[in-house]
Every structure is written in structure tokens, then in C-alpha cells.
Amino acid sequence: MKKTVKVVAAIIENENKEILCALRSTDMAMPNMWEFPGGKVEKEEDVYTALIREIKEEMNCKIETSDIFTEHTHEYETFIIELIAFKATVIEGTPQKSEHDKLIWLKRGNLASLQRAPADIPVVEQLIKEK
Ligand SMILES: Nc1nc2c([nH]c(=O)n2[C@H]2C[C@H](O)[C@@H](COP(=O)(O)OP(=O)(O)OP(=O)(O)O)O2)c(=O)[nH]1
Numbered sequence: 001m002k003k004t005v006k007v008v009a010a011i012i013e014n015e016n017k018e019i020l021c022a023l024r025s026t027d028m029a030m031p032n033m034w035e036f037p038g039g040k041v042e043k044e045e046d047v048y049t050a051l052i053r054e055i056k057e058e059m060n061c062k063i064e065t066s067d068i069f070t071e072h073t074h075e076y077e078t079f080i081i082e083l084i085a086f087k088a089t090v091i092e093g094t095p096q097k098s099e100h101d102k103l104i105w106l107k108r109g110n111l112a113s114l115q116r117a118p119a120d121i122p123v124v125e126q127l128i129k130e131k
Contacts, residue, residue, distance in 0.1 A: 002079050004081075005080070006040065006041040006084070007038060007039060007040055007081055007083050007084070008038045008041055008054065008085075009036035009083060009084070009086070009120070009123070010036055010051055010055055010065065010085075010086055010088040011085055011086065011088060011123070011127065012036075012063060012088045012089065012090060013087065013089060014089075014105055016105070017107070017108070018106055018107055019106055019108065020095060020104075021034050021036070021103070021105075021106055021114060022034065022035055022036070022037045022058075023103075023104075024100065025100055025101040026101070028099065030117055032115070033116060034114040034115060034120075035117045036085060036120060037058050037059060037095075037103075038050075038051055038054050038055070038058075039054040039057075039058070047084055047086075048086075051086060052065070058099050059096055059097065060093060060096050061090050061092060061093035061095050061096070062090070063088040063089065063090055064088065066087050066088070067086070068085070069126070069127075070084075070085050070123055072119075072123075074118060074119035076119070081119045083120070083123070085123045108127055108128055109128070111124050111128060
């Protein structure tokens with residue numbers, strides 16, 4: 001049976017209404033795919049704590065999150081992902097790349113132009129529809 005992995009992701013929006021997109025590096029699982037920064041929720045960790053921790057670890061900044069934007073399950077070849085996405089804003093520091101190959105800010109209308117992790121596609125569609 002495939003393992004189910006709970007992953008939290010941040011839709012970080014700046015004052016220009018652009019959204020932060022991160023390119024998974026060649027050293028990561030699922031390389032060369034664009035994603036919303038975040039990662040796996042650890043055992044006994046709540047989703048908000050997990051997201052704030054992941055963003056601090058990955059981009060050395062502090063975010064503030066609001067309610068869940070969207071939550072859905074996607075089946076990959078080797079595992080099932082339960083992806084929980086939150087809207088967020090940076091409240092301390094500036095996102096800096098460490099694990100990712102690239103960080104870019106994109107307007108909503110341009111979000112669909114990137115090659116996305118497949119589980120993220122419904123999130124992107126919902127974001128585009130929002131405006
Ligand atoms: N962070 C993130 N991961 C995503 C997204 N969409 C998607 O399919 N994934 C997948 C890629 C990975 O297989 C998994 C998240 O793992 P990760 O490698 O980013 O998380 P992590 O830092 O906690 O991982 P690890 O080093 O502890 O293994 O979820 C997304 O939008 N953001």
C-alpha cells in the first residue's frame with residue numbers, strides 16, 4: 001500500500017499581489033518542478049507550526065498564515081500526498097533561497113506558465129479563478 005504523506009505549502013503573497021514560486025533543485029525529490037514552499041508535517045506537529053518551521057528552514061524568514069486555502073489528495077506513482085495550502089505573508093526577513101534552485105514572484109495570471117508539481121495544479125487553478 002502506498003504511504004500517505006501530509007505536506008503543507010505556503011502561498012506567499014507580497015504587497016504587489018505577486019506569489020512566491022520555488023523551483024525544486026536537482027538534489028531534491030521531484031527535481032525541476034515549481035512548487036509552493038513548504039514540506040512534510042512531522043509526527044505530532046500541527047499544520048501551522050509545520051509550515052512556519054519549513055519556511056524558516058528553507059527561506060530564513062518568518063510568515064504569518066491565515067486559514068487553509070485548499071486541501072486535497074493526489075496520488076503519485078510511489079506515494080499519496082495530502083497537500084494543505086495556506087495563504088501567507090512574510091512578517092520578518094526576506095525569503096532567501098537555500099534548498100531551492102530559484103525563487104521568483106509571479107502575478108496570478110502568470111502562475112500557470114510554470115511546470116508545476118502535479119499535486120499543485122488544482123491549487124494554481126483555484127488561485128487563478130480567485131481574481
Ligand atoms: N513543499 C512542497 N512539496 C510539494 C508540493 N507539491 C508536491 O507535490 N510536493 C511534494 C514534493 C515532495 O515529494 C513532498 C514534500 O517534501 P519536501 O522534500 O519538500 O519536504 P521536507 O523538506 O519536509 O522533506 P524531507 O527533507 O524531510 O524529506 O511533497 C508543494 O507545493 N510544496
